[in-house]
Amino acid sequence: MTITLTHFLMISAVLFSLGLFAVITRRNAIMVLMGIELILNSANINFLAFSRYSGMNIEGQMAAIFVIILAAAEAAIALAIVLNIYKRFNTVNVDEISILKD
Amino acid sequence: MNLYDIIFYFFAVVTVGSAMVVVFSKKIVYSAFALLFTFFGVAGIYVLLNADFLAITQLLVYVGGILVLILFGVMLTTNTVTIDIKSGTMNLIPATIVIALLAGMLGGIFWTSDWFMSKQFGDIVHTTTTTEIGNALITTHVLPFEIASVVLLVAVVGAAMMARRERNN
Numbered sequence: 618m619t620i621t622l623t624h625f626l627m628i629s630a631v632l633f634s635l636g637l638f639a640v641i642t643r644r645n646a647i648m649v650l651m652g653i654e655l656i657l658n659s660a661n662i663n664f665l666a667f668s669r670y671s672g673m674n675i676e677g678q679m680a681a682i683f684v685i686i687l688a689a690a691e692a693a694i695a696l697a698i699v700l701n702i703y704k705r706f707n708t709v710n711v712d713e714i715s716i717l718k719d
Numbered sequence: 720m721n722l723y724d725i726i727f728y729f730f731a732v733v734t735v736g737s738a739m740v741v742v743f744s745k746k747i748v749y750s751a752f753a754l755l756f757t758f759f760g761v762a763g764i765y766v767l768l769n770a771d772f773l774a775i776t777q778l779l780v781y782v783g784g785i786l787v788l789i790l791f792g793v794m795l796t797t798n799t800v801t802i803d804i805k806s807g808t809m810n811l812i813p814a815t816i817v818i819a820l821l822a823g824m825l826g827g828i829f830w831t832s833d834w835f836m837s838k839q840f841g842d843i844v845h846t847t848t849t850t851e852i853g854n855a856l857i858t859t860h861v862l863p864f865e866i867a868s869v870v871l872l873v874a875v876v877g878a879a880m881m882a883r884r885e886r887n888n
Contacts, residue, residue, distance in 0.1 A: 620727045620767075622836065626829040628764065631735050632757075634822035639742045641814040644807050647792050651741055651754055654785060658761045661777075665768040670836050675851045678770055679860050682852070685773075685780050686867045690874035692785040696792045697881035703796040712809055 625666035632659035646699045646709040650692065657688045727767055734760030745807070747797060751790050758782050772849045 632655050639652030661681045668677025703709050737756035744750045758781040765774035856864050 619721075620724050622834050623829060624727065624731070625764065625768065627826060628731050628734060630822060630825040630829055632738055632761075633825065634818050635735075635738045635742045637821070638814060638818045641818070642808045642811055643742075644809055645747055645797075647789060647796065648747060648750060648807075650789065650792075651750060654754065654781070654789075655738055655741065655757065658757070658781075661773075662761065662764060662768075665765055665770045665773060667834075669768040669770070670834070673769065675848065675855055678773055678848060678852060679855055679863075681770070681773055682776065683863060683867055685776055686871060689780050689784055690871050692788050693878040694874050694881075696788050697878035699792055700795060700882045701884070709796045 622666055622670040625662055629659040629662040629666070632656070632662070644710040644712055646702065646711050647696075649711060650695050650699070653695075654688065654692070657684060660684060723767070726763070730760045730763035730767065733757075734764065747793055747807075751786070751793050754789070755782060755786055758786065769848065771847055772852050 636652040636655030636659065639655065640649050643649055643652065661684050664677040664681040664684070668674050668681075671677075699709055702714060706714055708714070734757055737753045737760065740753035741750045741757060744753060758777060762774040762777040762781075765771075765777060
């Protein structure tokens with residue numbers, strides 16, 4: 618049995634589910650960020666798999682490059698926000714930062 | 720079972736296993752270091768998909784940049800290294816149900832769909848993609864490339880300003 622497109626898609630589905638699970642369940646904001654990175658990686662695997670198995674089209678790889686660029690920008694901004702939140706509230710638990718609700 | 724399959728399963732096990740450590744680990748530092756192996760595994764999968772330039776970019780940007788940022792974030796924001804999994808999680812049971820349903824749905828769709836496969840994908844010559852990507856970046860994709868550079872500059876300058884700002888009150 619040889620490796621087909623479906624195998625790569627399965628890995629990406631597992632990574633996406635794990636990332637979404639981390640985003641939903643973990644309290645720590647940095648764990649939420651790690652979940653988002655997992656989700657972005659799973660999307661990239663999909664891009665590259667479809668690019669490879671549809672006749673080595675370069676477009677999928679271009680999309681994956683821009684995903685990586687935006688992931689870098691997102692991580693920088695998000696960590697700056699998390700550091701600010703920690704300075705202000707002395708915690709990074711996302712369920713305790715709810716002063717807008719009160 | 721040829722060499723390609725064995726390497727694929729190796730990287731698949733590395734990726735999925737370390738991603739599980741990331742998600743289910745009790746200690747956030749362990750999660751951050753397990754993320755390193757996840758990124759390595761994903762880079763290996765990129766190589767298997769004939770995306771050599773993307774694999775190197777993945778290592779440089781994710782392992783060299785994002786992971787170091789995340790580790791700094793962990794060290795600067797956790798006063799205790801250990802966070803109990805009970806207090807560190809919320810909505811555990813509904814999230815498990817929803818994610819299990821979603822994973823089953825995604826897997827079912829991926830497994831049963833009749834995806835378009837190119838006829839000549841078996842005899843693709845394995846050349847490097849760097850030249851093609853470079854050509855595409857300065858011809859067909861020049862506008863997104865320039866916009867991405869401006870976005871990256873603004874994001875990094877903004878992040879530095881936000882993280883450094885001292886609060887008066």
